[in-house]
Structure formats: C-alpha cells, structure tokens
Amino acid sequence: MGITRRQFLKWSGVSAVGAVAFNGCLIPEQELQIESPVFLPEDLVNGIDNWYATLCRMDPEGCGIIIRVVEGRAKKVEGNPDYPINQGKHHARSEAGLQALYHPDRISEPLAREGDAHVPISWDEARRRIVDRMAGMSDRSKFLLVTQPLRGHQALLASEFVKAYGGRSMAYETLEQVTLRRSILEVFGQERLPVFDIQACKYLLSFGADFLSTWVSPVKYSRGYGELRQGSSRRGLHVQVDPRFSMTAANADEWVPVKPGGEGVLAMSMAYVIMRDGLGDQAAADALTGGGGHEALSAFSPDSQQVRDATGVEAGRIKELAHAFADPRNRPVMAIGGGSAGAHTSGLFNLRAIYSLNVLVGSVNTPGGIQFNPPPPLPELSTTDVMAMGVPASYREWKEMDRPQVLMIRGVNPVHGLPADANFRAAVEGAEFVVAFSSFMDETTAMADLVLPEHTYLEDWGDDVPDPGPGYQVIGFQQPVVSPFHAGTRGFADELMALGRALGLDLDSRLGLANVTDPTMEDLLKSGAEKLWEVDRGSVRASSFDGFWNGVLQRGGWWDTGTVDNSGIRNISPLDTAWPDISISDAPGGRAFNLVPFVSNSIGDGHLAHLPWLQATPDPITTIVWHTWVEMNTRTAEEMGLSKGDMVVVTAEGNRTVEAPVYPHPAVPPDTVSMPIGQGHTAFGQYAEGVGVNTLSLLAGLTDSSTGALAWAATRVRVVKSNLSIDIPRFEGNQFAEEADEQAIIKITKPE
Amino acid sequence: MTTNRISHKWGMVVDVDRCTGCQSCVVACQAENNIPINTEDVFRQRRAIQWIHVERYWEGEFPDVRARFIPVFCQHCENAPCEPVCPVYATYHNNQGMNVQVYNRCVGTRYCANNCTYNVRFFNYWEPVWPESLRNQLNPDVSMRSRGIMEKCSFNVQRLQKAQRVVEGQQGERLTDEKLKEGNYLPACVQACPTNALVFGDFLDPDSQVSHLKEEHLDGHGRGYKMLEHVGTEPNVIYLKKVDIHAKEVVKGHA
Amino acid sequence: MQERVKLTDAQINKDLLRSMEENPLWYWLLVGALGLAVLVAFAAVAYMFNRGLGVTGLNRPVMWGFFITNFVFWIGISHAGVMLSAILRLVQAEWRRPATRAAEVLTVFSLMTAMTMPLIHAGRPWRVMYWVFPLDWARGVYPNVRSALVWDPSAVFTYLTSSILFVFIALIPDIAVARDRTTGWKHVLYSVLALGWRGSVRQWKLQLIAGILLSAVILPIFVSVHSIVSWDFAAAVSVEGWHSTVFAPYFVIGAVHSGVSAVVTVMIILRSMFKWQDYIRLEHLDALAKLLIVVATTWFFFFVLEFLFGLYSLEGPEIRLREMQVFEMPWAAFFVAFLVCSYFIPVPMWLFRSVRRSIPLMIFTTVLVNVGMWLERFIIIVPGLARKQGLTFTWGGYTPSAVEIIIVFATFCMVSMLVLLFAKVFPLIPIGDAKEGVVLEDEIKIGKVKVPAIMRED
Numbered sequence A: 001m002g003i004t005r006r007q008f009l010k011w012s013g014v015s016a017v018g019a020v021a022f023n024g025c026l027i028p029e030q031e032l033q034i035e036s037p038v039f040l041p042e043d044l045v046n047g048i049d050n051w052y053a054t055l056c057r058m059d060p061e062g063c064g065i066i067i068r069v070v071e072g073r074a075k076k077v078e079g080n081p082d083y084p085i086n087q088g089k090h091h092a093r094s095e096a097g098l099q100a101l102y103h104p105d106r107i108s109e110p111l112a113r114e115g116d117a118h119v120p121i122s123w124d125e126a127r128r129r130i131v132d133r134m135a136g137m138s139d140r141s142k143f144l145l146v147t148q149p150l151r152g153h154q155a156l157l158a159s160e161f162v163k164a165y166g167g168r169s170m171a172y173e174t175l176e177q178v179t180l181r182r183s184i185l186e187v188f189g190q191e192r193l194p195v196f197d198i199q200a201c202k203y204l205l206s207f208g209a210d211f212l213s214t215w216v217s218p219v220k221y222s223r224g225y226g227e228l229r230q231g232s233s234r235r236g237l238h239v240q241v242d243p244r245f246s247m248t249a250a251n252a253d254e255w256v257p258v259k260p261g262g263e264g265v266l267a268m269s270m271a272y273v274i275m276r277d278g279l280g281d282q283a284a285a286d287a288l289t290g291g292g293g294h295e296a297l298s299a300f301s302p303d304s305q306q307v308r309d310a311t312g313v314e315a316g317r318i319k320e321l322a323h324a325f326a327d328p329r330n331r332p333v334m335a336i337g338g339g340s341a342g343a344h345t346s347g348l349f350n351l352r353a354i355y356s357l358n359v360l361v362g363s364v365n366t367p368g369g370i371q372f373n374p375p376p377p378l379p380e381l382s383t384t385d386v387m388a389m390g391v392p393a394s395y396r397e398w399k400e401m402d403r404p405q406v407l408m409i410r411g412v413n414p415v416h417g418l419p420a421d422a423n424f425r426a427a428v429e430g431a432e433f434v435v436a437f438s439s440f441m442d443e444t445t446a447m448a449d450l451v452l453p454e455h456t457y458l459e460d461w462g463d464d465v466p467d468p469g470p471g472y473q474v475i476g477f478q479q480p481v482v483s484p485f486h487a488g489t490r491g492f493a494d495e496l497m498a499l500g501r502a503l504g505l506d507l508d509s510r511l512g513l514a515n516v517t518d519p520t521m522e523d524l525l526k527s528g529a530e531k532l533w534e535v536d537r538g539s540v541r542a543s544s545f546d547g548f549w550n551g552v553l554q555r556g557g558w559w560d561t562g563t564v565d566n567s568g569i570r571n572i573s574p575l576d577t578a579w580p581d582i583s584i585s586d587a588p589g590g591r592a593f594n595l596v597p598f599v600s601n602s603i604g605d606g607h608l609a610h611l612p613w614l615q616a617t618p619d620p621i622t623t624i625v626w627h628t629w630v631e632m633n634t635r636t637a638e639e640m641g642l643s644k645g646d647m648v649v650v651t652a653e654g655n656r657t658v659e660a661p662v663y664p665h666p667a668v669p670p671d672t673v674s675m676p677i678g679q680g681h682t683a684f685g686q687y688a689e690g691v692g693v694n695t696l697s698l699l700a701g702l703t704d705s706s707t708g709a710l711a712w713a714a715t716r717v718r719v720v721k722s723n724l725s726i727d728i729p730r731f732e733g734n735q736f737a738e739e740a741d742e743q744a745i746i747k748i749t750k751p752e
Numbered sequence B: 001m002t003t004n005r006i007s008h009k010w011g012m013v014v015d016v017d018r019c020t021g022c023q024s025c026v027v028a029c030q031a032e033n034n035i036p037i038n039t040e041d042v043f044r045q046r047r048a049i050q051w052i053h054v055e056r057y058w059e060g061e062f063p064d065v066r067a068r069f070i071p072v073f074c075q076h077c078e079n080a081p082c083e084p085v086c087p088v089y090a091t092y093h094n095n096q097g098m099n100v101q102v103y104n105r106c107v108g109t110r111y112c113a114n115n116c117t118y119n120v121r122f123f124n125y126w127e128p129v130w131p132e133s134l135r136n137q138l139n140p141d142v143s144m145r146s147r148g149i150m151e152k153c154s155f156n157v158q159r160l161q162k163a164q165r166v167v168e169g170q171q172g173e174r175l176t177d178e179k180l181k182e183g184n185y186l187p188a189c190v191q192a193c194p195t196n197a198l199v200f201g202d203f204l205d206p207d208s209q210v211s212h213l214k215e216e217h218l219d220g221h222g223r224g225y226k227m228l229e230h231v232g233t234e235p236n237v238i239y240l241k242k243v244d245i246h247a248k249e250v251v252k253g254h255a
Numbered sequence C: 001m002q003e004r005v006k007l008t009d010a011q012i013n014k015d016l017l018r019s020m021e022e023n024p025l026w027y028w029l030l031v032g033a034l035g036l037a038v039l040v041a042f043a044a045v046a047y048m049f050n051r052g053l054g055v056t057g058l059n060r061p062v063m064w065g066f067f068i069t070n071f072v073f074w075i076g077i078s079h080a081g082v083m084l085s086a087i088l089r090l091v092q093a094e095w096r097r098p099a100t101r102a103a104e105v106l107t108v109f110s111l112m113t114a115m116t117m118p119l120i121h122a123g124r125p126w127r128v129m130y131w132v133f134p135l136d137w138a139r140g141v142y143p144n145v146r147s148a149l150v151w152d153p154s155a156v157f158t159y160l161t162s163s164i165l166f167v168f169i170a171l172i173p174d175i176a177v178a179r180d181r182t183t184g185w186k187h188v189l190y191s192v193l194a195l196g197w198r199g200s201v202r203q204w205k206l207q208l209i210a211g212i213l214l215s216a217v218i219l220p221i222f223v224s225v226h227s228i229v230s231w232d233f234a235a236a237v238s239v240e241g242w243h244s245t246v247f248a249p250y251f252v253i254g255a256v257h258s259g260v261s262a263v264v265t266v267m268i269i270l271r272s273m274f275k276w277q278d279y280i281r282l283e284h285l286d287a288l289a290k291l292l293i294v295v296a297t298t299w300f301f302f303f304v305l306e307f308l309f310g311l312y313s314l315e316g317p318e319i320r321l322r323e324m325q326v327f328e329m330p331w332a333a334f335f336v337a338f339l340v341c342s343y344f345i346p347v348p349m350w351l352f353r354s355v356r357r358s359i360p361l362m363i364f365t366t367v368l369v370n371v372g373m374w375l376e377r378f379i380i381i382v383p384g385l386a387r388k389q390g391l392t393f394t395w396g397g398y399t400p401s402a403v404e405i406i407i408v409f410a411t412f413c414m415v416s417m418l419v420l421l422f423a424k425v426f427p428l429i430p431i432g433d434a435k436e437g438v439v440l441e442d443e444i445k446i447g448k449v450k451v452p453a454i455m456r457e458d
C-alpha cells in the first residue's frame, strides 16, 4: 500500500480528533442522556387492536370484561369500566381466561368412549348417539342434567329443555352457598343475594367471609374495600371473626380467631350484650326475640362457660365487639357472614344470627349496610324454575339423589369436588349413558361415554343476570370475541337447542323463537334483548333494535340504576334461641386439630387448577404455588418437631388420609390446621395433574341439619409427621419475613 | 423515540393501606408483558419472574399477629443504582423518568440486579418455554426475552408509546398540541388493582392524581414515604403508609 | 547472608533444563490427568452454554456465586508475580532469583484463568465483546465507563499484556540457551523467540533496562487491578458488606497474601518434581515466609478495619449481615475456617524458623492460606447478596451446582497443567539469573538516574 508508519499515525490522529470533534457537534440530546438508539418492539408499537366487551365466566360472579384482540387472537383481559359489578377492575383469575382459550390440553373434537379410551367422532355421529339414547328412554324422569349454576337465558333454555324432555336438573358448585341463600331468605325474606355496601360502611364485621379473595363477589367487594380504607370519608374499620387467618383476616384491623362452628354463638352473644345494655334498635330487639328481650338469649351470655367453650373468645372481647358494633359513632355498621361460618352443622343458625345483627342495629336498606336487589328486568328470567337453575344443590341432595339412567354433565367436575360419601362416582358409573360438555378432560369428563368439547366463554354467546346484583337491574351480555380456536368445538346452548330439535321437543316455540329457522343462542339473546329494547329505559336506548343490540354489546350489557329495591324487610323473623348443634367429626387418636379448608385465591375451588398462570400465582399468606399445604401454628409445629416442608399425614374420620407438607406461620390458631382445596387432580391436563392433594377427600360429609349443605368446616383431623421433607415451591425467600430494622419496608402509622 | 417537546415524569403512588395482597396486579403484569410461565421448578430454584410481586411481612405472635402486604416493582429510581453498573448501557434512564431495559444490549452480567436496591430485576436463567398454542396469547407489542438477559418492570413502556403516538402524535407522526392526560396511559397492574391501591401518572402534570397525592402526603405531614430511602435511589414510586389502629405514633420507620 | 553452592555452568544448564529435556512417565500422567479434568470442565461449560445459566445454583437474589468468587481468587493469585519480581527486583532482594519465573508464570496463567470466569458467567457469553470493546460505535453506544465492569477487563488486559512481556523479557536469554541445545522445529521456534540473543553486553544491558522499566510500570497496574476488582463490589451501593471504601487496599494486600502463598506452594512442588533443591533452597522459603508474616498481618489489619467499619455504621441490615456471617450456619463455619486457615494457623507457625524451613509445613500452611482466601472471597460475595437491605421477604441463599463445582475445580487443574506445560517448553528457573555472577557488571542510565546493571550480592 505504500503507507509509511508516520503517515499512518498522522491519519489515525486526524481521524480520532475529527471523530471527537464531529461527535461533539452532532450528539443528539437523547444520546447525552444515554438513551439507546436501538429500538425495542416496545418503542414501535403499530399493531391495530380491537377491544370487545363481554363477560368473565371464570367464576360464578360474572364480571364485565373487555378483551384486547389483535389479528384475531385474544391478548389481554381487562375489567369493563362501565360494568356495574366490577367497574373496570378484575381479579387474577379473570386474566387467565386466555389460557383456558389457548390451553394446549383443550379437547378439540367430540370423543366417544371405546373400552378404556376415548376416540374422536363427528358431531353428527355424537348427536345421533345422544338422540338414540334419549329418544327411546322409557322413564324420562331418569334423565339428569348437571350444570354449574346457570343464570339468564342459558338458565331459561336449560330449564325449558328439562321441562320439555322430562327428568331433572341439578346445579353443582364445590362449596355451595346453599346455607347463605337460605339465611338471607329467612332473615330478610329475599330470594336474591343482597348488596353488601362495603364502600360506604364504617365498621365492617365479617364472620368467616373471605370476601376480598373468593367469597361471592370479591372484585366488587375489593373495590368497595379500597373506598372503606382510604375513600373520600373517614377510614372504616374491619373486624374479621374467622377460624383461619385468611387473606381477608390479614387485612382486617382486628382478627378474632373463633372456634369453627362457634360464629353463630358469638353473634348471639353480641346480640345478648347489645340488648342487655340497651344499645341497638329496641323494636327490632323485641321482634327478634318475640318480645323476650335479652332474657330470651340468656343462654348466650358471654360470661357463660358454654359460650366460651363454643367460641374460644373471652367474655370481655365479646362485650367490646358488641359495644363497638352498636356504637352510633361507628355507623354505618354491617355484619356479614359466610364461608366457614356457614359451613358447619350449625351453619344456618350461625348465618341467621350474624345477619340478624344488622336488623338489630338498623343496618338494613341503609347506605353502608345491607341493601336488596330488584328482580331481573325480564320476567321470564325471574320465574322460579329459571331462578332455581342458579341455585346449587346441597350436599344432602347429591347424597340422596336418585341414580340417573342418562346423565348429562356440563362444565363441572363433581367427581373431584364432592366428598366420597356423596358417591357421585358411583352415580356416574351406574348411569347407562353419560354425556359431558367440557373443554378439558377432567375427572368427571374422563368417565363420560361421550365428550362434547365446548366453546370457551370467549368464543360463545351468553348473558348474565348477576346474583348478587349491584342493587339495580343488570343484564350482562357475553359475545364471542374471537372465532373458535378449534374447529371442532360448539357452544353448549347452541347444541342443547339443536338436540331439542332432534328430539322433537319443540323448544324453539317454548322459547318464543318459532319464527326463526334453526335458532341459536344468539337468536335467543336477541329475542331477549328486543324485549329490553322495548322497555326503553336504562343505560342503552336506541331508536332501532340494531342500534340497541350494538349498544349492549359495546357496553357489555344493560342496566338501569333507577330500579332500586326499597321494599325493606317485610317482617322480622325471630332468632332461633335454642342452643345450636355444633358437632364435628372426630379424628382417630393422635393429636387432633380442627381442619379449616379454604378456597384458593388463585385456582379457586379447583376448577381453575389447569391454568398455569393461576397455579403459579402465590397464595397471599404463604406465597406457596403449585401445591397443597398444611398451615400450622409455628409454636405447635415446634412442639411436634415439624419444620417448614416436613410432610405430614393428615387423617380424618374413616381413615381418610392425605399427605402434604407443613407450612408453619404465626397466625394459625394452635388447635387448628388449614389446607387449600382444589388440587390433587388425577386428570385435567398437564398443569393440574399430580399437583398437590385433594383436601376435600378428607371431609366426613357432615351437613347442616336444616339446609343439608356440606359442613366442610366441621372436620377434625390427626396430624402425624412422616419421614419425608420437601422444599415447598413458593415465592418468598428462605428467611422468616419480618421487618429487619428501623428502615422498615412497610411503614405503619396510627389512624388520624 | 421520545421527544422533549412535552416533558413527563411517570411515577406511581401505592397506598399500602388499600392493598389487600390479592395478586391481581401480578397476573395482569404477567399477561401484559409476556412473562414466562413460572413452573414449580423455577419457584424451587428461586428464579420465578414477577415484575410486580407482593411481599408479605409478619409481625407478632398468635393471637396478636399481623401480616402486611406491599406490592414491589421497579421503583424507576431517579438515581438508579442499576444504571451506572451496567457495562453495556442495557439499562438507562429515559427522559420521561423511567428506567428502561434494552434486552438486545444486555449481555447478562447480572451486576444491575445485584445493585438494584429493591431486588426487582429478574434474570432469565432458562430459555422461556411456551406451549405452541399458548403463544397465541402473547402480546405482540412486547419483546420476548431469551435466556441470559435481565428483565424488569418497564412501566409498560409499550402502552406509553402507543398513547404518545395516538395522543401526542409522537413517533414520527405529525405532532399535535395535545398532551397525555390522566388515564390516557395506564399500566396493566394499575388497571387491574381492584382496590385502587395503585395510582399511576405524571408527576410533572400538576393536575394528575399522583401530583396531588405527592403534595398531600410527601412533605412530612401525610403518609408518604419512599422505600429504603436512605440508600439515596430517589424512587419515582411513593408508598403511603399502612394504617394500623394499634400503632403508637409511628412504630416503625422515620416520619 | 546466603549460602552459596558452587555450580558449574554446565551443571546449571543441565539442572535447570531438566524439566524440558527429560520425559518421565509421571509427568505425562500428571499432565494427562489435569488435562482430563480441564476437558470435563470444558464439557461442563459447553453444557452450560447450551442450557443456560439455569444449570448453576444462582438465583434471585444471589446472582453471583462460585464463578465470581473464583475470578477474584485467581486475580488475587496473579498478584504474586509482580509482587515478587518487580518489588523484589526494585529493592534488590537477592533471594528472589529462583522464585521470580515461577511467580510470573503463575501470574500469567492465573490471569488467563481468571478472565474466563466472568466470560462464562455472562448470560450471553457470545455477546461479551460488546462489553469489553466499543463495538457498538456505529450505533453511538459505547461501553459504560461508569461501570466497574468496564474497568475490569481494561485493567486485567493491561496487566496480562505487561506480565506476558515481563515473563518474556526475562526469558529471552534462557530461550537462547534452549535454542542452542535443540534441533529441528524446536530450534526454529526458540530461534524466533530468542530475538537474535547472543548474550552481548549491549543485549544484557537492554534486557536489564527493559526489566526494570517494566517493573516500575507494572507496579501501579498491579495495584490497580485488584483495586478495580474490589470496586465491582465497593461501588455497589445496595449491597451491605460490599459497599465499603476500604476494599481496594484490603483486596490488594489480600491478593498479595494469597499470591505469595501460592508461589511458595508452586515452588515447593516444582522443587521436588524437578529436583531443584540446589536452586530453590530452604532459605528462599524462609525469606518468603518472613515476607508473608508481614503481608498477612497487614491484610489481617485491613480485615479487622473492614469488619469494624461495617459494624460502626450501626445500620440494621449491615449488622444482620455480619451476624449471619459470624453466627449462622453454614456461614459461621466458613467464617471460622477462613480466619483460621488464612491467618491464625499459618502466621503463628511462620514465626518459627523450623517451620519456615520445613517443606511439608510450608506446603501445608501456604495451601491453607489459599483455602482461607478462597473462602474469604466467597463470604464477602454471597452473603451480601443473600441478605440485601431490609427486604427479608426476598432474602435467600445459594448452593453451587455440580457444574459450578466442576468448573471451579478445573481452574486449579488448568493453572497447574499450564505451569507444567510451560516447564516443558521453557526453563522455570532463570538460567541467566543463576549464572549472573559470570557476566560483567555495569551501570546504566535510566533517565537521570544511574542504576547498577546487575544486582549483585554482597
């Protein structure tokens, strides 16, 4: 090249200086701020997305959601800000709906049992087989349709189907709210669940209701809770009476650990103190005691040993609670009860006593208290038959049900969820023909002769009349937001209508769709919407039906805030002053504990155990994931020589056992252990199978004597150390998490 | 790209008294940001990735026991210790008050994670695995991270970009006179949080909720504090103290 | 003060070139075994590259573990070379002669080994060039000079370059000897490397000047290297136990402690392997042990300072961290082992002349020092990460995986193997130095100073 060294050095020098000089003039400001010029996809978002309003069907509460859809794929679930129940908010569980839609283990075509295996068949063939079976059935009363609690037009359709064909239907829910509904009916005379106005409440007394996590309508209550805490007015207080330190108890200002089953006695004792000390509403007190006054409740005096034994709460504490509850300065006050409080042999007694406290202090039909819901806007949706579709059957009903000949199951898994005593498995095995509508091969579906893969709710039509509603009339609309992911799935309602036609049931005219050829769920919804349109009031009004239809789909539903139920309580039903029957199944030998099972904040009662996001969502208290564990008091565990991760054998009456690791923490009552339910699946896809154990299999099957509901909190168990130990998968680190020093992570302050 | 035509300083106010520990924010963030599925194994290996996570602290013994929850995520420190230590500028401060992570540049030294005061940087020890069909749910606006790189809360910068493009006309389009307002741009966690414990906004916008809350709470009289303030990271996240009816004056922490 | 053994030139050549000329079976077996271990580690590294860092025991929050510990350790060992050669050369310590080459070679190989550690510990090792070199210029992104991780490679590379030069300059006369005694390809290789060395007075002079200049230049580099390595930790404001201003001198002196000990260990091993009793003599060990007493005690002083500074702040998390290091298992065990190994056993023993002149006891104490010093790095690095700030919720721990253990173990094999292989190719004791008395003395001018060209014995 003929370059000398000197030349080379010269040029390098010049170019270096030049580079520096040029850069000095040219460096753009961003670069001085060291902003990388390298784009991320995050910086260049150009895709067009569509948002569709629909309903979340991950839980019975049915919140309004909007789905982000990009290029035909659902990408994100968000709360529908317009929808009255959840007002833009949602829960961990609703996000995971996407994973149900795109789950790798979804069933994508109809399957028929051949021997031990299921083989694919066509929909035509599947329907032919059902019609063959059902058309020729001699005793149609032996037909049983088992679904989750249905509401709205789906409930209407199902009830018409059963009426037209014959047979029965039963709604299944793992931990049913039978006792709750009965107590609301008996105390307030209401068939629908009421509104708990947590938002405006200033003193909230909750008995066993894990309302921030899983109870009834947690998103709605959480939203209200934020307002109770730091809303525009004075900060409200929350006292949780609970045998378990639930997520809700952890958030309470005070947690009153109570013996399982003793909640009602505690509430009665409070009522006694309130009446004795002349607090509360005198007229209500008279009505509640049939004029007997506090004397009528003397058995529940906090000073009696019996009360202390039943509740485990000191007399002084009960008096304090009663006084605080009746203190006018604390108003509005509210008492709510549910969960474990209603899940004992004394369940109905407990809940009646708890809800009656509201009557005693005048917290019914007031802001911050208990308010009632009006009936649905469309009369056909409030017939007793349709309403009954929304009410789950009690455990006793399952146990005593007549064995069906043809069983049709839709979207529920009683084989996993019902305690062994109910013998549902035998009912399935005994039936001649079992059809399961299901998206996943869960334990129940696996036993079916015919498996019909359903659309997920994101691919299907539907509607909902929320129960509990927000205090006024609402109908939520559910629309398909994406086209079906698998070509071989169908909507349950569409298929039921088609079956009705094939069986010659004349469903269409019963549903008022005689003028439509081969109607579908969409047509049924439209016919309902047309009636709503004609009513011409509420959130969506339009000059044409098409405009109205688009309007309700866009907003996710229709509601009318003017339709408030001000009826109040028609007559106050007196308290049941007899001492309740608090019995508990006993554990054989060994050190016995009260077992308090609980519903998981993420996988719920187990119907969401197949979704990896939810399996991987830490339990709020323990941060445990992908597992079942036994919560035990730290001290007790020390006494028993147990440390975190040691496996224990938990044995209940009748030698039912499960084995799970211990997680000791300081907030477990020493005589109690608690375990989440919902795991221990033997089928249900790769993310559920083999994870944890089925806690429900421990339950002895005691029931509430009056409602027949499963007394799932009435079990005692023996806990014995096994010689295994595991590292429990969890999010927290390996140290006990306490504030380390004055530079606290969570700083606290006293109320203003 | 951002321009300096309109200045923003994004930040969050977290009301610890409202937070119930419900984990909605956690799953919302998981869904929005293509965070890999945390398997049982990664939890055992203590390598689970959660850009926002809820920490639970215990106090006391039964029956006088308390558990408190606090959502923790990148504090977008003004004086971020993670930034100067990164040898390749894979993490830097943008001019809107955010700490940004450029996955492309990251070589995976993990130094930034060591120096992050809040332990909110997550390293991809394994290549994320998605079953084919679940890939359909992935957010096209967010990069998929491969193994060997660091990731963390981005304040949902993809949503910012979109909002800025739509409202302010930034990113190469004709600039408008409009300015992002409250609610034009909300991170997924904030949107989800059922108790409204998370409030997001622009500290430079005097009308924003966060500015009001900051004014109300951060000058010694309210409940405001910044986490681990003594380290000097100057976070853009303000926490509001948990109210405890049993607290004396202020049991823990400086005023 | 030193005893002289009268040796002829021929005898010296024969003795010192023994390692190169004889081919005993044990030598190749040993090299083979070490090589095998290194190969296994290569397989482990390949496996790790293939699967990701998931195969290590690292986690959140402990993101640095065995590899970084080992990096700091080998950087520390590398400090022996300059320490001995440069300082001793400049202070004219005559007893250094037989030790220098081994020490310098140890420096080079341990530096090379050390450098592999951060390389393989990176999440995306195929991209580390962006970290070390300004390869992203085109896009206007430079390596971040604020990051100690950018200074690290600069310092280490500089140190490596200068140590290689250092070794090489001193090696030239010996290569010439080898050149004259070999034939064939070896002859060609040595001829090229000998750079035309004929042993003329001018050549000796130049070689000496180069050596002294390098000694002077390399000293600040040597101080900088471990200072910078210490800043990897000291600059981390968020990690208690790392963020300490005393780290730079503490690390440097600690490095000298472990480095000199390692040199003693290596010298003793070589001495018995190649029968160099006449060259590596007991008085050399004696002298090194005396030096070690001073170094170790200075280091211990810094250790106490560092610990006190930590406690003096009276900050909760810092104190919790110290408590963990000292009282909680297994850290307490490591802590005690570290102190006992690196100070409380060896230093008192070295006070005795009989120990200083005992081959087995010297090898025992110096190996012990390095066990202790490895642990020292470990208990500085990991606990700080495991207990970061008051975030007790995320506090964690760390257990190295088999992959990490294999790789770390193999680094010891690799350094040993490289030293042995070096001994096969080049004389490990400077022949020239040993013959120095023969060559004329002179004075040379460096700048304005006159220095003796040969450091004579008196």
Ligand SMILES: Nc1nc2c(c(=O)[nH]1)N[C@H]1C(S)=C(S)[C@@H](COP(=O)(O)OP(=O)(O)OC[C@H]3O[C@@H](n4cnc5c(=O)[nH]c(N)nc54)[C@H](O)[C@@H]3O)O[C@H]1N2
Binding pocket: none
């Ligand atoms: N999200 C999304 N991704 C896509 C697509 C999509 O529709 N959506 N489409 C895909 C398709 S079909 C394609 S073809 C690719 C295109 O992908 P790219 O090839 O990356 O396309 P561009 O961004 O158009 O251009 C690349 C660069 O070339 C520069 N450039 C322009 N003219 C010249 C020139 O004369 N010389 C040089 N050296 N550079 C020049 C531009 O400034 C720009 O920076 O994208 C694919 N990726």
Ligand SMILES: Nc1nc2c(c(=O)[nH]1)N[C@H]1C(S)=C(S)[C@@H](COP(=O)(O)OP(=O)(O)OC[C@H]3O[C@@H](n4cnc5c(=O)[nH]c(N)nc54)[C@H](O)[C@@H]3O)O[C@H]1N2
Binding pocket: none
């Ligand atoms: N202004 C501008 N013009 C450009 C370019 C640019 O960069 N800027 N780039 C040029 C280049 S490189 C290209 S390749 C072309 C691309 O130009 P086009 O081919 O027009 O690309 P798109 O608009 O991305 O897609 C076309 C349509 O296909 C639909 N579609 C998506 N999936 C399917 C499917 O499975 N089946 C069917 N039937 N339809 C489907 C989409 O909804 C969309 O409506 O544009 C060219 N023109």
Ligand code: SF4
Binding pocket: A056, A057, A058, A059, A060, A061, A062, A063, A086, A090, A091, A092, A093, A094, A217, A218, A219
């Ligand atoms: S609570 Fe959550 S999961 Fe249940 S319906 Fe509402 S949004 Fe869906």
Ligand code: SF4
Binding pocket: B085, B086, B087, B088, B089, B090, B091, B105, B106, B107, B108, B109, B110, B111, B112, B113, B149, B150
């Ligand atoms: S892990 Fe990535 S972002 Fe963090 S310091 Fe290393 S290169 Fe930078």
Ligand code: SF4
Binding pocket: B073, B074, B075, B076, B077, B080, B081, B082, B083, B099, B115, B116, B117, B118, B119, B120, B121, B152, B233
């Ligand atoms: S919180 Fe951590 S990751 Fe976020 S800016 Fe601060 S130091 Fe960086």
Ligand code: SF4
Binding pocket: B028, B029, B030, B032, B033, B051, B052, B073, B152, B153, B154, B155, B156, B187, B188, B189, B190
């Ligand atoms: S701001 Fe976005 S990235 Fe950060 S925690 Fe919230 S959802 Fe996740």
Ligand code: SF4
Binding pocket: B018, B019, B020, B021, B022, B023, B024, B025, B026, B054, B071, B192, B193, B194, B195, B196, B197, B198
């Ligand atoms: S969503 Fe809100 S209330 Fe729930 S854990 Fe997150 S910050 Fe707390």
